[in-house]
Amino acid sequence: MKRIVILISGRGSNMQAVLDAKLDATVAAVISNNPAAGGLELARSRGVETVVVNHREYPDRASFDLVLGDRIASYQPDLIVLAGFMRILTQAFIERFNDRIMNIHPSLLPAFPGMDTHRRALEKGVRLHGCTVHFVTPFLDSGPIIIQAAVSVLPGDDEPRLAARVLEQEHKAYPLAIRWFLNGRLAIENGRVRVSGDCRYPGAFIAPEPA
Ligand code: GAR
Numbered sequence: 667m668k669r670i671v672i673l674i675s676g677r678g679s680n681m682q683a684v685l686d687a688k689l690d691a692t693v694a695a696v697i698s699n700n701p702a703a704g705g706l707e708l709a710r711s712r713g714v715e716t717v718v719v720n721h722r723e724y725p726d727r728a729s730f731d732l733v734l735g736d737r738i739a740s741y742q743p744d745l746i747v748l749a750g751f752m753r754i755l756t757q758a759f760i761e762r763f764n765d766r767i768m769n770i771h772p773s774l775l776p777a778f779p780g781m782d783t784h785r786r787a788l789e790k791g792v793r794l795h796g797c798t799v800h801f802v803t804p805f806l807d808s809g810p811i812i813i814q815a816a817v818s819v820l821p822g823d824d825e826p827r828l829a830a831r832v833l834e835q836e837h838k839a840y841p842l843a844i845r846w847f848l849n850g851r852l853a854i855e856n857g858r859v860r861v862s863g864d865c866r867y868p869g870a871f872i873a874p875e876p877a
Pocket of ligand 1: 674676678680681705749752770771772780833836
């Protein structure tokens with residue numbers, strides 16, 4: 667059985683979607699940099715081991731990443747799933763787990779890397795917004811893309827409404843990308859992901875929608 671470690675910083679709804687997806691893998695641990703992350707209690711209630719590595723207890727990124735990496739490595743994961751993990755990881759950390767770290771980002775990358783993606787999408791007036799699951803490289807929010815799901819930006823949208831609609835897609839897209847990984851269907855070739863077999867994604871749609 668393949669092994670997954672999930673990293674969270676907050677409420678953990680993507681983590682929950684992964685746990686609910688009944689993947690053919692063991693979630694060996696949920697690790698948070700934030701002792702107050704709501705997702706920790708949720709993970710415990712599902713019988714998943716939880717660990718806190720509080721970044722505030724370390725003088726710099728390098729020392730935090732070293733300890734975090736050692737804790738992760740102790741679970742011997744095949745895949746590390748960043749699920750709302752709000753820390754920038756060092757190159758050394760990323761290279762240690764090369765091609766085994768996945769992230770979900772709440773925009774259609776390469777648009778809107780970084781923070782406040784929904785606010786920025788609304789400010790720009792984009793008609794399509796969404797989420798991206800990608801492998802993690804040392805360059806922020808720019809690793810090889812595995813799956814994207816798009817939603818329409820509607821005239822009455824504010825940040826919470828748009829975020830909720832994107833989040834609904836995140837909860838479908840992330841488990842699917844992880845399932846493809848676990849089934850050995852993802853290959854990285856020249857910085858792009860090739861998905862073997864059927865990769866239709868029934869949850870995605872293209873906007874603007876017909877009137
Ligand atoms: C999600 O929307 C995720 O895409 C985003 O944080 C949220 C976490 O929610 N991640 C990032 O912005 C990473 N740069 P969750 O804790 O309920 O999964």
